[in-house]
Amino acid sequence: MTPITVLAGKRVALFGLGGSGLATARALKAGGADVAAFDDNQGSRDKATAEGISVVDLASADWSGFAAFILSPGVPLTHPEPHWTVGKAKAAGVEIIGDIELFFRERATIAPSAPVVCITGTNGKSTTTALIAHVLRSAGRDVQMGGNIGAAVLTLEPPSDSRIHVIECSSYQIDLAPSLAPTVGIQMNLTPDHLDRHGDFEAYGAIKERLVASADIAVIGVDDEASKQMARRRAASGRPLVKISGEQPLDEGVFAGITANQGKLDTRIVQVRDGKPRVVANLAGIGSLRGSHNAQNAAAAFAACDALGLSAEEIAAGFRSYPGLAHRMEEIGRIGRVVFINDSKATNADSTEKALTSFRDIFWILGGKAKDGGIESLTRYFPNIAKAYLIGAASDLFAATFDEDGRVTYERAGTLAVAVADATRDALAQAGEGEIAVLLSPACASFDQFPNFEVRGDAFRALVKALPGFVGFGAA
Structure with missing residues (x-):
């Protein structure tokens, strides 16, 4: 921990008691600050209270006594509209900062x-x-x-x-x-x-x-x-x-x-x-x-x-010796010349573009909750796609793009489990030599079928590891 001593002896308001917010409250308390913390979620407030962090209803608090207001980064500062605590802080002339700012002040x-x-x-x-x-x-x-x-x-x-x-x-x-x-x-x-x-x-x-x-x-x-x-x-x-x-x-x-x-x-x-x-x-x-x-x-x-x-x-x-990060062009393993790539972190077309330039024979699993622009920007990489497998809410939108372009064979797999099974079957049947990729690079948010990209990537990894003949990288 980095105790935040620069606010020692001062009263500090804090909103947001998730992972980083709770860590910030601990660091402020360890450095000697008087922390008044709050969160809209009762479970988060209870967890903070159990750790001895003072939970205060900031809606009715006297903001004139606060030396600073620490806002968790996930809480809106300006758009689509400022969080209600931001208005309270500004009205009282209290500076609004985050945990990175506290780190640099301590440094x-x-x-x-x-x-x-x-x-x-x-x-x-x-x-x-x-x-x-x-x-x-x-x-x-x-x-x-x-x-x-x-x-x-x-x-x-x-x-x-x-x-x-x-x-x-x-x-x-x-x-x-x-x-x-x-x-x-x-x-x-x-x-x-x-x-x-x-x-x-x-x-x-x-x-x-x-x-x-x-x-x-x-x-x-x-x-x-x-x-x-x-x-x-x-x-x-x-x-x-x-x-x-x-x-x-x-x-x-x-x-x-x-x-x-x-x-x-x-x-x-x-x-x-x-x-x-x-x-x-x-x-x-x-x-x-x-x-x-x-x-x-x-x-x-x-x-x-x-x-x-x-x-x-x-x-x-x-x-x-770099092992790579999970969910970011993560090489899970292979079956013969078929390599399985978990790129679940690719939640927009720009991220997926990087993956599509990395292979020349791709069985591409994509879809989820689409972002603005869909996959229109990726059409120049379609010659690298052997076949696409559509999952989730974006299936209709992406199918329309493939139909209009006419260069990509695709199927509506619906779920990740079906997509993995069908992509593996088709990749193993592909004639020729050289490396083939079964690539999960969704170009979409996960929120239609999974709570986040990590859970989606973990599900892909588990499905792949259960395939007959799978060999993980580093295995003997």
Whole structure:
């Protein structure tokens, strides 16, 4: 835990007693703050009370006595409309902040030079966060990883000059962190997402940009126009910038060079410094870093670890041993030449695009609760699809896209269990040589059939592991 001493002796309001909110309340209490916490859910209030955290009805509380209001990131700050507690705080002139802000204020007090890497972006931030943490650990560094991935940031050990924090930051968290100032700030990419919470794409992008604008060293992807503009603004500021790309050569920065080698794609990470390029890592054969999207993730990880003083050899060794994240292009195992890929985290078309570029013979399981735009943007990758299997509420919408395009054979599987069985049957019957993929990459939210993408991915993994002849990776 990181006790929050910067509010010691002060009365603090807190709303939201889920995982990160409860962790924040504990950290504030441990640091000596007088916490008045509340949540709309009775079960959450009861759990906090059982831990000795003071639960107060903030609707009737005297807000003039609060030094700060800590809002959980899942609670609306501005859109679609501010939560009622936000109105109370503003009326009383109480600042509204989140757990990331508390972490950075504590760092500024106890260890202002402590190294912190913060990662944001629409897609790829979780893999990049986990990859950076893994590379640093494999090189013998003391690493704490959390934030929007895994552990809440205030459950981590406190900042120190000998410890590196690697923190994934969502737009919601950045919006509540005015003092955010990482050693290395990474902006991966930007596509429309969470617009219901930020109003429009421009506001969403402006929030993301705060992370790299305040960083000592900014690492910015330049494979989309919005992020490219961020890089231009950073360059104009004269402060350190490392551009990264998973798609194009750069005159300066870190990029992925992808070439065909005997029917497979070799991905080399190239660093260009002072106009001189050198290959610093090769991702060929690293299943956990397959695809152009992971090439950008690896480029970002290389740039961050290089900035923290690791050698190219240490970083490349870390890449080779990286196990990958569950539900993100997770290689579960295979039956013969059929490999099973769990990409349940792909909840929009942009995420699924990365998966469709990673294979050439795909039996694609997709569907769920559709997001705006459906899969229209993916039609250029349809030649890679051997057959598609539609599940969930989006079946009619996606079938219409396939019918209009005319290049994809599909079936309405309805459920994930039927889709896995039928895709496996068809993949095993496919003639030819080379790798075939049974790919769960839904391009949809899960909420029509599953409570979240993790449960959906776990269900896929269980179904696949029960198939006759299945061999998991790493099995003898």
